[in-house]
Amino acid sequence: MGPRPLRIIVCIKQVPKAQELQVDPKTQTLKRVGVPSEINPPDANALELALQIKDRRAAEVIVISMGPTVFDESLERGVGMGADRAVLLTDRILGGSDTVPTAYALSETIKKIGDFDMILCGEETTDASTGHVGPGIAGHLDIPQITYISEIQIEDDSVRARRTAEDGTEWWETTMPCVLTVNFGCTKPREPTLLGKIRVKRAGVIVHWSCADVGIDPNKVGLKNSPTIVAKVDTVHLPPRARKVFHGDAKDAVAKLLDALLEDGVIAL
């Protein structure tokens, strides 16, 4: 009998495409309507890392998310890329949850799935960029965490992961189950395959769970049970830039640039 397939749960969030975020020049607020969405890029890197493990050994990859049903787009993409199945925790009472209820609700969802060996998250989201949910899940589940990793090696029940720390790279070893948060950009997420896209349509591959389905305490989630609130948001007024582009061949353009910088007094020769 070969080793039991690993069960790897990848937590993803759907976020507005960062490059598309623009400040409305009239209202000075962020334009969010009509902005296309994507899988939070570090989460896509985490999913790719999970799929690479599945390429090498018996493993089941389950993608989970928490949010409105439009998040199905990202779950479908995840399954299309090669995840075995997906769970969306979706419930109106979850609206406005900060990282405390989010970590709680996701960890309850993970417990409900059960028999997990490894939980992968992106290091942070590109829209909120806290990086708190991955370690929060580890805290709730009371299991080991290794953050900011870019490589995983598995041997029996132990996991080795390469972590990017402040001053160098570290190799950590821990036991399963564990939470690993994955560095943005450490993998190149694969494209969905035709076969994967067909699997998406199969019944039961993507399921929706409510808080009641999972057994989540309604008094621990949502805006009113979140410790933090966003009291207000100020638009940052950056000084306008000249946006002067120097044309011509390299020689001309460089000469003009050099003149401008010398005139501004920001470089000296």
Add this chain to the structure above:
Amino acid sequence: MTDGEHVVEDKSHFTGVWVFLEGRKHILRDVSIQLIGEGRRIADRRGAHLTGILPGHSVENLARQAIGYGLDRVIVVDRPVLEIYQSRPYAKVMATLIRRHKPEIVLFGASKNGRDLGGRLHAVLETGLAADCVKFDLDEEGNLDMIRPSFGGKSLAHILCKRHRPQMASARRNVFLPPPHDPNQTGEILHEEVDVNEKDVDATLLEFQEFTREGGLRPEEARIVISGGYGLAEGKNFAMLQELADLLGGAVAASRKAVDSGWMPKEFQVGQTGMTVRPEVYFAIGISGAVQHLAGMQESEKIVAINNDPKAAIFEIADYGIVGDLFQIVPEFVRQIRERKATKAVPMPVAAR
């Protein structure tokens, strides 16, 4: 326990401002020093004590250093098992101390370890944590107004944690000014016991490879920063940027993509998950200008963009731009600087290089 009881046992029982202290090679990390300065300001406004929390092993010296920056006291938890940072033992120490002493505010550096620790801790304590703050204030009720960039620095969000205590936040490096060090400053060093031992260790550090630090200026300290991105195509092409930096007296930095490609060490990364720089001139070379990158350099005095894509977002915030092949433009830039330096030099020396 009824709903929320863990939270509001009475906010007024929570007093004092805490700073989680991080050291390295027997020196306090700069982010910890900067936080002591900011923590002092907040503590004074709240009329409260400022306490540094230092889990570690043989860290008496670090504790004394920290006092010199303006702490009223340092709580040291000295255990062999705390010699290096590890998530679970450190989270256990912090959770125990927070439950024991009930501070009103706990601040962490937004370092890798600070975020690792804060993230685990806030879930365990079920209290609010604001990430990557760049400014702190107090609202009219005395709550900590935790101000952080959102959407890649396009806006600033004011985060409040009104009902839960402690209010926790991580703060970005190099945003707050370091306070002066006064070796004569007095403060208490308290050793406390926390039940933490080998059984709390759930991960082992097998190997550590320090980033090699090349000579020369650090980007955070330089007046001129020459930063390279994915357009550089190969790590060895950063030599070209180094040449330019040497000529101008600047420092080389890199975008996240260049770092993730292994072309530059992580400690040279500018942007949301790297460092923030504010030089007099920032050269973005072969950098498209993702919002995460802009967050780390958009306050530069002048921004120069060199990119072959005229639609690259970086041109939107550049003062000056050249659309074209950086492999032609950068060497030409180097050549012209040399040429002008040579003609300007009065007693025409033999070219230095």
